[in-house]
Amino acid sequence: MTLCAAGLGAAKVATGLYGTPIMPKVSGPKNVSGVIERVEFLEEGDGSRVLLRNLVIEGVAPEDTPKLVRLRFRKDEGLVPGARIETLAKIDAPSRAVLPGAYDFRRHLFFEGIGGVGFSYKSAAVVGDAVGGADLLFENTRNVIERKISEHAGRVSAGIMSALITGQRGAIADEDDDAMRDSGLYHLLSISGTHVTMVAGVIFFFIRFALACFPYAALHWPIKKIAAAASLFGAAFYVLLAGAEVPAMRALLMTGLIMVAVMLDRSPFSLRLIAFAALAVLIMSPQALMGVSFQMSFAAVAAMICFYEYIRPWWMGWHARAGFVRRCVLYVIGIVITSAIAGCVTGIFSLYHFQAFQIYGVLSNMMAVPITGFVVMPAAVLAVVLMPFGLEALPLKAMEEGTLWMLAVAHWAARLDGAVINVGQWPLATLVFCSIGLTLFMLWRGWRGKGVAAFVVLCGFLIAAFSPSPEIMVSDTGKLFGVRGADGALYVSSRRGERFTIENWQRLSGHADGVPLLFSNRDSGVRCDADGCRIGRDGWKVSIVHTPKAYREDCAWADLILSDIPLRKIRGCNSGAVRFDLFDFRRGGAHAFYFGKDRISVRKVSGDTLRPWD
Structure with a gap:
């Protein structure tokens, strides 16, 4: 009970500490003034994204003004973090989830x-001239490296x-981004345990090797402990440079615990590391x-540690x-x-959050x-070290070849054929059951306990298999409608607008x-005219109306x-509709609307109780 209360208290504190007012309804272009917090360069020709504070x-x-807003500039403006700028911009509230239970962009932001x-x-x-400070040191360093x-x-x-190197993924081409995701290599683009471990390992072995070249140091100094301390500082610098996101902080x-254990002559590999880092x-x-980053990164590392402890x-x-x-x-x-x-x-979490599983992930990871x-990460470390001296060309070339x-x-x-398995949206209950089952499987010793854990995971899959899919979907603008056809395909009222929503509905x-x-389309089961549409499904009659005439009819x-x-x-209209x-x-x-035998159920993104980001 104490831990539950502490968790709820921490969530309340975090809401006030990290949260922000959401931008009111847009009423046209507005003059905006703010200090540049971050500049992210996008793919060539797409300009840049700028994060502004002190708005x-x-x-x-002032009390309704967000802490930060993110603006896109069409060209590379050559803007510098710390400078105050003015511009004419259109600012919207961040998008809400495209369907109930889907990823909530507004909550994340x-x-x-x-x-x-x-x-x-x-x-x-x-x-206003750029103002220096510790908070902008890493941002300026990122821009120099880019x-x-x-x-x-x-x-x-x-x-x-x-x-x-910097954790900024805005400049990656869409086709490369999709290929990395579909091949199961996308984790290499997100600064996480793989990268932090590689950077720490490169620094550790280089420092230890360099000190071992000097006989006096090798005989009289604890070079292994010195190398561990140096690699810890190097890893910390790398994480801060990359923006200190959740996977990187966990790593x-x-x-840090591994290197401290090396310095104290203790075994560094244990589930206690996972528990400490998660806490x-x-x-x-x-x-x-x-967040998907927390769930996938901790699940993967915990599973690997459990397996290697066993063997x-x-x-x-x-x-x-x-x-x-x-x-x-x-x-x-x-x-x-x-x-x-x-x-x-991580495939379980990928199926829940992204509705996809990469079949050839093992094969592509073996090769990449x-x-x-x-090659890539050692060259990256060497390039960053040599940049102040203008000698980064050769290591960057080696890094490029590996990339x-x-x-x-x-x-x-x-x-490859069948590279990705796509599934429909899973309910939250599936995620909960699978998470509990995986945790029990890793912690419960003995095959009887692992059998119970496997049964819990199976129950999660069964919930997903028998969970109903929405028959009708409506966007938050009220202008886009989607219907699930008898063949399971998605049919939409228009393809001209809200492309982002349509893409996510398809996924x-x-x-x-x-x-x-x-x-x-003839197979949609929807019959339309200029005033509206009619749908008959499972004994239910649904009307989508665009005019008062259709409403009365x-x-x-x-x-x-x-x-x-x-x-x-x-x-x-006095009917009971x-x-x-x-x-x-x-x-x-x-x-989202669901058809049952005796009633039509509805779910909506924002419930009757508004959350802080609503």
């Missing part, structure tokens, strides 16, 4: 302190190289618990008796086992991870690669009436 927004009271997003109509005017990478690397590889905490992250950022006696014995060739074979086997375990465990560990290999593997694996319906079909016929116009002032109009959708967010 003054025309027509918005709320805890990032970002209460508005938009774009600038013109170039920004600098009205410029150096752009000077020495090609357009294709520069975005990924920047992501691996830094665990790396520390949740104390600092309790909102991370619902450690045999593995250490094989390694001790192995020669060079056998050790190389053991290394390859280790990559295969690690990729398989991490892929299976060794190059990343032995191009990684990209080639990603595109090859992504093009959530399990048809991420398909082309969105229109109501006019379908009032007595329909069981459910959905409208993209206000209905409350239109008279002439359930009605939702434009104001309902704008106030409650996206709606």
